[in-house]
Amino acid sequence: MGQEFPQLFDLKALSRFVDDGFNEIVGAYGRTLEQIFLPILKMLLALERGLIWLPWWVVLLALAGLAWAASRELKTMAIVAILTLGLGVLGVWEAAMATIALMLVSTFLAILIGIPLGVAISRSNPMQSVVLPVLDIMQTMPIFIYLIPFVMLFGPGKIPALLATIIFAIPPVIRLTNLGIRQVDAEIVEAVRSFGASPRQTLFSVQIPLALPTIMAGINQTTMMALSMVVIASMIGAGGLGYQVLQGIQRLEVSRGLLAGLGIVFLAIIFDRIAQSYGRRMQKSLKLEQ
Template sequence: MTADFPELIDTRALRIAIDDSFNLIVANYGEALEIAFLPVLRMLTAMEQFLQWLPWYVVLIALTALTYQMVRNIGATVGTAVMMFLIGVIGIWDAAMATIALMLTATFLAILLGIPIGIVMSRSNPLQSVTLPVLDIMQTMPIFVYLIPFVMLFGPGKIPALLATIVFAIPPVIRLTNLGIRQVDAEVTEAMTSFGATSRQRLFIAQIPLALPTIMAGINQTTMMALSMVVIASMIGAGGLGYQVLQGIQRLEVSRGLLAGLAIVFLAIIFDRIAQAYGRRMQQHLHIGG
């Protein structure tokens, strides 16, 4: 016989109260939120349609040229070309373009929100002490939990998938922006202050450039986390390669899931190389670090 933990609160009543509160938000603000996020949906849809409209060889050449421009390595450049070509060969090019569109849009919005939050955090110890536990929760919370409120608000589709991806992917760029700015040598900022530099000048002339390698590491992690979310996001209408994996699970088709999974791995390798190489080039350009 096992000893049950004593029931200190009525958990059923608590769950009902939480659900009723959220249902009230959906009833009162759901339509307004859908209208507010309509521009984001249009941006995502336009990017997806544009990538799918471009001839396959244009996308392949563009990504290959970008890889060479960033990495300056023939082997990595040829690898990008081969991996993109294989994605087309196995017949999931359009799905891959939809995945790239979702990943790029989510990463762009996460960076747009995350870097300013990280900068504000770096200037306030009390705010950091509050925000860091929230980021810990966001990174450890099961991914499926993010889907529930967004689906309730917007219904299945691309917007809840995009928002869930942003929430899941944004913590690294916030955390590492805050860390990078805090690690800037205090003597540098003190010297600028002594020469009459304003807070804004210290931030943009010294702190952000010196913290850029750390910030770029955060952007790279955010990009990879956004890409890792595509399979889960496909469950609520995101489409793309994740939907191919989901179909493989539903139909018990190992080949479909395996090929889509390989395409996701290929994209992860390509964008990881590009992001890391760009961070190193920026660091060398600024003559900071090794």
């Protein structure tokens, strides 16, 4: 039998310290945090109910119209329309609407937080040196780890599922916003500043527009990561297509899991086509196509 690795410090004591500290936070601030996130929960539930209430053909036309606005291509619009129709054919329409609601809210909040943070990182090398390793850790951390603290704070439900999805999905939009702004030609930035533009004017009139294709790639990745989280989030009450997959696993019903899985694939293709098409249009308009 091999020699045991020497114990450098008391791991059990450290674990108790971390667990007790988090339990104290839950006891002291759990109810306050629930009240803070209540408006977000109401927004999520309202969007979910609204999508389920709308006639199927209205949702289909809305997604097809969004695809046309993003791409100006009949092929892309037709693909999105057919896949949206496929959600109804598979019998997962209501679950798909719940999944779309969770994905849209989590993606919106991730973008709302991630883009300003990416801009801030792009302006500070010390901040970048600190944040990028944190993002690396966030992207390599097992998904289930994100569920533990939020379930302890809020219990099973949509809010912990939403917050875990945001934390899991936010790194790409932060990273690519930072990268896109840093890749803007320094000569262009200097030329604009030489005409008296302030840092804010330079950011909004030159840097963000030129970095937009890269930022859109980050938004697309964040959207896909949010969608990939729905199956895991269903374990703590997210509902939607992920819950259908979870039921298929629990009941050993291959058909239920397969249909829900296909629904997730359809949603992934729909939103990927829309985001990529918009990104390509931005590249063409800015003459950045390779």
